[in-house]
Amino acid sequence: MSGIHTLTMPKWGLSMSEGRVNAWLKGLGDPITRGEEIVEVESEKIAGALEAPASGVLRRRLAAEEDLLPVGALLGIIADADVADTEIDAVVAEFLANYVPPSEEEEGGGSVPGKIEVGGLRIRYLKLGAGGEPLILVHGFGGDLNNWLFNHATLAVKREVYALDLPGHGESTKDVADGSLDNLTDVVIGCMDALGIPAAHLIGHSMGGAVCLNVAKRSPQRVHSLVLIASAGLGAEINGDYITGFVAATNRRALKPLLSELFSDPGQVTRQLIDDMLKYKRLDGVAESLDRLAGKLFANGSQQMILAEVPEVFGKPVLVIWGKEDRIIPARHAPKAGGKVRVEILEGQGHMVQMEAANDVNRLMESFLG
Amino acid sequence: MARKITYQQAINEALDQEMSRDPSVIVMGEDNAGGEGSPGEMDAWGGVLGVTKGLYHKHPGRVLDTPISESAFIGAAIGAACNGLRPVAELMFVDFMGVCFDQIFNQAAKFRYMFGGKAETPVVIRTMYGAGFRAAAQHSQCLYSLFTHVPGLKVVVPSNPYDAKGLLIESIRDNDPVIFFENKVLYTMEGEVPEEIYTVPFGEAAILREGDDVTIVALGRMVNMAQEAAEALQKDGIHCEIIDPRTTSPLDEETILESVEKTGRLVVVDEANPRCSMASDIAGLVVRKAFGALKAPIEQVTAPHVPPPFSDVLEDLYVPNAAKIERAVTRVAEYR
Amino acid sequence: MNTELNRESLLKAYRMMRTIREFEERVHTDFATGEIPGFVHLYAGEEASATGVCMHLSGNDYIASTHRGHGHCIAKGVDPAGMMAEIWGKETGTCKGKGGSMHIADLSKGMLGANGIVGGGGPLICGTALAAKLRGDKTVGVCFFGDGASNQGTILEAMNLATVWNLPAIFVAENNGYAETTSPNYSVACENIADRAAAFGMPGVIVDGFDFFAVYEAAGEAVKRAREGGGPTLIEVKVSRYYGHFEGDQQKYRAEGEVQKLRNEKDCLMQFRRHVTADGDISAAELDAIDAEVLAMIDDSVVRAKADPKPGPEELLTDVYVSY
C-alpha cells in the first residue's frame, strides 16, 4: 500500500512506554510536507513534536488530544489526496489487528545500558546500532547519556553509537578525582580501551565537547572526527551564575529557573525534567563531584581549559554546532569555519540544541558523518 | 532502563546501604532476623513480612531481635540514639504504639526542647500501617496524624519505592526522632529505584501530576489511587494536580498553597479517620492561608469515623478508592 | 488425681478438646485455599490448656484471650458455628464479621475477646476480677497469654496489680516455645516464666500442657484460691503449637520433625484417650462417636459459614458507640 503512511507513538529514550497526545498541529485534510511537525507528544520525561515521515494529506486523526497511548500505537494516517478511503480503512484495520503494545519485559529491548570498569570506576554506557565506524557521545556538566535521547537512535542507524556517563554523572561512579579535564579525558580513552574501540567519531556537548577536544589533542590517532555542540573549551566565557547556582541548588524552586537557562523554550523544563535532575543531584557523591568539577574547570565564572587551537590543528573533519541564543556558553566561541572545520549556528536555539532542535542537529550530523 | 524493585526491597536496600556506610546504624525489632533461641535457622523471617531479611547475616551483631517488650526496646533505641548510635527500631504495626507511646512522645520527642536544645536523638522508628490486609481493627489503622500532632517528631509517609529508599536514608541521617510509616499494601509495589545511595529531603512535597483544575493532596497508598482517579478525570476534561507531601512533619505548606492558588479547588485524600487528621489539617491550612483563592468548598476523601472492619466487603468500603476520589473531584470541579 | 472428674465431665472435656482440634484443622485446610481473609493463628496442639482451665469456669467467670484465641473461645462456650462464620467474615459471625479471627468475643459467655495486641488481656482481667471482688460474687478472671506476651509490660504490671489488690485473677502463661520465631530461651530472662510469680508475690506453678489432667489440677487449685479470696496465681503451661505462628508461616526456625514427634508422642487428645479408656469407664467407641459428632458439627459450620451473607454496607458505620 504505497502512498499510505502511518503515524505512530514514538519511543523517545529507553524508559518511554507510553506517551500522551498533547495537541494536533495539523487538521484533518491539511496538506503535509515531509519533516513538518504534525502532532505534539509528551512522555513522562519530555515533550516533542512528531515529524511527518512523508508528504501527503493528513487523512486520519485516530488519537484524540489527551489520549495516553503505548509506544507504537497508531496516531494518524498520511496519504495522498487521491488514495481511496477504503484503502486507508483497510490499512488502519490491518494495523489495529496486528498491533501489540510493548510488554514490560520488551521495553528494554536488548538496548540496556552496560557498565564497564575503567580505572577503578564503574562507567555506564549505552550502545545502540552495529557496524560502521564507532561513534561516542559525551554529555556535558550535570548531564548524562539521556541528553542524547533524540539523537542516539538516529545516529545508530548507520553505525554503532556509544553514549557514556562521565564520572560523577548519571549512573557512573561519583568520583571525579581531582576534577580535571585530563581526568575525564583519561576515562573516555579508558572506555575506548575497555570497549575495544581503536578509534571513533566523537560528539561532545558542552563540557563533553571540551573532553572530546582534549582526547583529540592527546590521542589524535583515536579520533576520526569531532562534532562539538555548544562546546566548552573554546573560549573563556561561561555563565558562572548558572554553574554556581546549579551546583548549589537542592530543590525544585532553585533548579527550575536555572534549567530554564538551558533551553530556548522554557516549556521544555518539565516537572519531570526537574525531578529527574533533583534525583541525580541527591545521589551520594554528586554534590562533591559537581563542586570539584566546577572548581577546577569553571572557577570564578570562567573556563580554565581552553583548547581553541585544537579544531584547526587536529586536521581531521570538525563540525561545530551552536544555538545562537545559548545562555551558558556564547555561540561566538565557535571557531572560524574553513578547511576541515564546519560551523553551524542555529537561529533561536539555546544550549540544549541537540534536544530542542534534534531533527536539525541530527540532519547536520548525519550529513557530516556521511 | 532504570532498575525496578519493590517498596519492600527499597526499604531493605536503604537499611543495608546505610549499615554498610555507617557502623553506628543498628536495626532492632521483633523477629527482625527471627529464630533467636529456636532450634531451626537464624534469619528465619527477617521481620514479619520479610522486610529486614538478609541484614542479620550481612551485618553481624547489628540486627537485634527483641522480646515483645515495645516500651523497653523502643525506649532503648531512643536511649542508644542519645549515646552515639543511629538505631532503626521496628514497631511492627503502628497499632502497637499504645504499648510504647510514652517513650516516643514524652521522651524522644521532648528531649531537644526540654533540654534547651542540647539533645540530639537520631532514632528512626519504622512502622507498618494501613488497611487492605483484612487484619481488622488492631492491625490496620492509619495513625500518622497522631505522631504528626507531637512537636519534636518527624513523620515520613512514602508512597512509592523511590521515595521509600531515599526518605529512609534521610531518616537515618537526620538527627531528630523520625517515625517512618510503611504501607503494608505498598510493599509489593514496583518502581524505578537507583542502586546508588541517595536521599529525599524532608518537607518537600512531590508534584506527581500537573493540572489547572483541581488540586489533590494525597498521602501514602492514596497517592496511587489519586493518580488513577486523575487519569480517568482527564478524559472528562478535568485536569488534576497531584501533590504528595511525603512527610507530614515537616509539611511542605508552600507547594500545597501554590497549587491551590492556581487551581482554587482542593480535595484531600487520606486513608486515616477524618477527625483531627492530615485531611483536616491540610484543609485548615488552605483555609487559613489561601482562603482568597478558593473557588469551592474543600472535599476530604477519608475513611469514615469508625475502626477498620474485618470483613472484606466492609474493609473495601472503608478505604478511600479512585471512584470516591473521582466523585469528590467532580463535585469540587463543578461547584460554582 | 482426676477423682473429682466424673464420666460426664470427662466426656465434656474430651468433646471440648476435640472440637478445638477439629475446628483448627479445618481452618488450616480452608485457609490454604485462599478463601479465608486475613491472618489466622491456630491453637492446635494446645487444647488441653484452654480445656483444663475452662472446665473450672462458669459463664459468669471471665477470660481474656490472645491472637491465638479460637481454643479459648470454644472452651469458654462460644458457639463454634458463629466463630466459623466470623472467621469467614460473615454477617452471622460472633462479631457480625467486624472482628475476625483475632477479635472473636462473646461477653454473654464471659469471653472478653481474642486480642490483636500481645499482652492486651492482662490489665483487662484485673478489671473483671476487681468488679467480681467488689461485688463479692466469687467469680474469677483468667488471662491467657503466651511466652512472648510474658515479656510485655502490661502483663507484668497486671500481675503486680493483681497481688496488690488481692484480685481473683489467674494468669495462664501458655509457653508454646515460640513467640513468632523467637524462643523464650532467648526472650525470657529467667529459667521459667513461672519463676516470675515470686516477684509478684503470688504462687507460680509449671504444668505439662499436653496433659489435660495436670492442667486441670493446677487450674483447679488456682481457681479455688481465687474464689476464696486467696488472690492470684501464675500457671505456666509448657506446650507447643502444631502449626506456624500464623497460617502461611514457613517455620524455618523449628527443628526438623519437631511437630510430628509431638503429635506421635505427646498429643493431648491421644494421651487423654489412652488415660480414660485404660480406666475402663469410657470406651473407645464412645470417644469415636464424639469425634464423628464433632466432625459433622464442624462440617456443618463451614457449610453454613460459606453460604452465609457478608455484612451489608450499612454495617460499616454502626456499633462504634452505644450512643453518639
Ligand SMILES: Cc1ncc(C[n+]2csc(CCOP(=O)(O)OP(=O)(O)O)c2C)c(N)n1
Ligand atoms: C503489642 C504487640 N506487639 C507485637 C505483636 C505482634 N505479634 C503478634 S503475636 C506475636 C507473638 C506472640 O507470642 P506469644 O505471646 O508467645 O504467643 P503465641 O503466638 O506463641 O501464642 C507477636 C510478636 C502484637 N500483636 N502486639
Ligand SMILES: [Mg+2]
Ligand atoms: Mg508463644
